[in-house]
Amino acid sequence: MSTPDTATSKSPAGIRDVAALAQVSTGTVSNTINRPDTVHPRTRAAVEKAIAELGFVPNQQARVLTGASSNVIGLVVLDIESPFYMEAAHVIERTVRESGHVVMxxxxxxxxxxxxGLLAMLAAQRVRGVLLAPASLDEDSDPYKDLPGDLPVVLIDYNGGPEHCSISVDNVAGGRLAIEHLLQLGHTRIAVVGGPTGLRQFADRAQGAREAIIAAGMDPEVSLIEVSTSGIGIQDGRRAAELLLEGDSPDAVFCGNDMLAFGVYRGLIDAGLSVPEDVALVGYDDIDFARDWVVPLTSVRQPIDELGTRAARLLIEHSAREDSHTHRQEVLPPELVVRRSTDLRAPAQH
Amino acid sequence: MSTPDTATSKSPAGIRDVAALAQVSTGTVSNTINRPDTVHPRTRAAVEKAIAELGFVPNQQARVLTGASSNVIGLVVLDIESPFYMEAAHVIERTVRESGHVVMxxxxxxxxxxxxGLLAMLAAQRVRGVLLAPASLDEDSDPYKDLPGDLPVVLIDYNGGPEHCSISVDNVAGGRLAIEHLLQLGHTRIAVVGGPTGLRQFADRAQGAREAIIAAGMDPEVSLIEVSTSGIGIQDGRRAAELLLEGDSPDAVFCGNDMLAFGVYRGLIDAGLSVPEDVALVGYDDIDFARDWVVPLTSVRQPIDELGTRAARLLIEHSAREDSHTHRQEVLPPELVVRRSTDLRAPAQH
DNA sequence: TTTAAAAAATGAACCGGTTCAAAATTCTCG
DNA sequence: CGAGAATTTTGAACCGGTTCATTTTTTAAA
Structure with missing residues (x-):
């Protein structure tokens, strides 16, 4: 009943089927779809009727093959599990969708x-471009020098130098912000839970922390306790807290990301300390959970929204005009969000 | 230096370019790529050399056009922000990648x-199939009756009846599990924070709660306090807690998901109550955070891994053999994970 | 050395759209 | 009514691969 038995073709209807049914040429069908104003209303109606009748859906692949630019954008992240990249994926999906594209x-x-391997497959798919949060962190040799089929790429959360477009956040400045805040509150023994050595973002944040200490005329050897962890999850933070409490307890802890901070929080609580009364706590990323944590977490906010939006826009622009494209590196400033984990006077909401 | 100036063609090299350079026919190039054993080693070497020289990457779109089945799978979720769907997306991405596909x-x-709109665009992309967490919750009329171009679809987290393939979790059983646990611990005034009325999953969980109460020979009117919220986030849970504390306080709270539970936790703490001593708390979903929450949260675990894995496999299978496919509905059982938010004797880790 | 069989290579046609020069139709106006 | 302009419609060629019946080359057997 729902499917008229005239539709016996197994493969989905093609433009030629439509043309035959509407008694016009394939060119006219194509025009009806893409330039409706150039076809006579009477003809147009007939074609549209045929399209509806056959349930015809134009094959996007064939379209791209004839020169139309693809509306697919690849997104390669190095860790979907991390809330930061999840949130980034979310805003990117939205931006990309609003400009009529889809995300792979x-x-x-x-x-x-x-x-x-993924880059090769995206090249084979002839996606319009790729947003890449790089797994490779080698600063010296450029690992993205020759991409398969000169795929347009915008690096996110990583500045890959003048050879690439990129959008990143100034991690050194972020580390500075966090420590300046703690110093201003009068803390003098500050721990830095820095994540795995080797992750550039985390190293930069720790670097910023040292700079802030030095700028305040203090000695990093004395006032800064640096701890590295093997991972960047809650459990790693918890272990770091246990480690810290073995020695002289710090009066403030700055963590390389919010998950570590949540773990440190638990470690401190379990040891009978309270936040912020005994120890102040600062995280990094300002993921959604930070605001709603039991003690709302002070955190260095990465402008994920802007990062994602700009990256998507830059990529679309980059992939639009093939020639005369000069690579652009945008660096966004981080922002400190003060909450109760460092300052009890902070408003309950924000 | 890196690019020989012989490669002056602007558009990426095609199979005919390779054929010309290697002095063979296009058919031979195609064979070299797809059936290397049917071409003479000497010829093969020449073709491979040409491919490398031109940086040739076969166009997947053209391949699909000639009949190869697409290796792209669409994933449509109704809320990327929710940790549950994020985790689902994560495991789906992995499963799908391991079987040589990609996720849109x-x-x-x-x-x-x-x-x-998204389904139409995925149909136009001629994806292999779609995993769909449906936004429409209308049980009566089947909203996915006629999909554009008879796209193979597997519904996830929602049983759409015999007309569709689906993988879902038994939410009624989950609600029952939670309440049975609380009853066993001796609680008699149990609140259910049920999420927005109208979300099927949540309604089912509340239904299970009622069933468990009745099965225990108690009166839902007396022992069950049902509260609905406008959203399903932490803030909504917090408001629900405030609402609950206005009346006679319950001695246990069962929440429709973990985020609500986290919010309720904060509301309880802010009111000076402690968990689980004063109030026991049960969540739903068992997202990663539940285990690592300040007081580890007892939660009804949805087997996300299995849900994602099975859904992906079912879809690939479904989209493989066009004919003689009978729709299958798989319903997975939820599982209660007991932690300290209901039982202090629970192990610290799990 | 011939010949038959096996192996390798060929290239035109096709997938499903778009394009565009050329042909057909309709409209305008003297 | 007819010429010229404007509007519509046409359909073959093309995009970049794959396919497969056919031709060419190599190998094995007689």
Whole structure:
């Protein structure tokens, strides 16, 4: 009943089927779809009727093959599990959708081999371009020098130098912001829970922390306790807290990301300390949970929204005009969000 | 230096370019790529050399056009922000990647209009199939009756009846599990924070709660306090807690998801109550955070991994053999994970 | 050395759209 | 009514691969 038995073709209807049914040429069908104003209203009606009758859906692949630019954008992140990249994926999906594109989501899991495999497959798909949160962190040799089929790429959360477009956040400045805030509150023994050595973002944040200490005329050797962790999850933070409490307890802790901070929080609570009375706590990223944590967490906010939006826009622009494109590196400033984990006077909401 | 100036063609090299350079026919190039054993080693070497020289990457779109099945799978979720769907997206991405496919990630934002737009665009992309967490919750009329171009679809987290493939979790059983646990611990005034009325999953969980109360020979009117919220976020849970504390305080709270539970936790703490001593707390979903919450949260675990894995496999299977496919509905059992928010004797880790 | 069989290579046609020069139709106006 | 202009419609060629019946080359057997 729902499907008229005239539709016996197994493969979905093509433009030629429509043309035959509407008794016009394929060119006219194409025009009806793409330039409706150039076809006579009577003809147009007939074609539209045929399209509806056959349930015809134009094949986007064939379209791209004839020169139309693809509306697919690849997104390769190095860790989907991390709330930061999840939130980034979210805003990117939205921006991209609003400009009429779709996202192909890929997870490199921090593995450079997998990453290049994904880039090859995206090139084969002839996507319009790729947003890449790089797994490779080698600063010296440029690992993205020759991409398969000169795929337009915008690096996110990583500045890959003048050879690439990129949008990143100034991590050194972020580390500085956090420590300046703690110093201003009068803390003098500050721990930095820095994440795994080797992750550039985290190293930069720790670097900013040292700079702030020095700028305040203090000695990092004395006032700064640096701890590195093997991972960047809650459990890693908890272990770091236990480690810290073995020695002289710090009066403030700055963590390389919010998950670590949540773990540190638990470690402190379990040891009978309270936040912020005994120890002040600062995180990084300002993920959604930070605001709603039991003690709302002071955190260095990365402008994820802007990062995602700008990255998507830059990529679309970059992939639009093939020639005369000069690579652009945008660096966004981080922002400190003060909450009760450092300052009890902070408003309950924000 | 890196690019020989012989490569002056602007558009990426095609198979005919390779054929010309290697002095063979296009058919031979195609064979070298797809059936290397049918071409003479000497010829193969020449072709491979040409491919490398030109940086040739076969166009997947053209391949699909000639009949190869697409390796792209659409994933439409109704709320990327929710940790539950994020985790689902994560495991789906992995499963799909391991079977040689890619995910196109789309967010319907719970909007049925947007959802059908996305389905149309995925149909136009000629994706292999779609995993759909439906925005439409109308049980009576089947909103996915006629999909554009008979796209293979597997519904996730929603049983759409015999007309569709689906993988879902038994939410009624989940609600029962939670309440049975609380009853066993001796609680007699149990609140249910049920999320927005109208979300099927949440309604089912509340239904299960009632069933458990009745099965225990108690009166839902007396022992069950049902509260609905406008959203399903932390803030909504907090407001619900405030509401609950206005009347006779319950001695246990069961929440429709973990985020609500986190909010309720904060509301209770802010009111000077402690968990689980004063009030026991049970969440739903068992997202990653539940285990690591300040007081680890007892939660009804949805087997997200299995949900995602099975859904992906079912879809690939479904989209493989066009004919003789009978729709299958799989319903997975939820599982109660007991932690300290209801039982202090629970192990610290799990 | 011939010949038959096996292996390798060929290239035109096709997938499903778009394009555009050329042909057909309709409209305008003297 | 007819010429010229404007509007519509046409359909073959093309995008970049794959396919497969056919031709060419190589190998094995007689």
């Amino acid at each position: 989501l890929c997870n490199s899991e921090g593995d450079t081999t997998r990453e290049s | 990630l789309c967010n319907s934002e719970g909007d049925t209009t947007r959802e059908s």
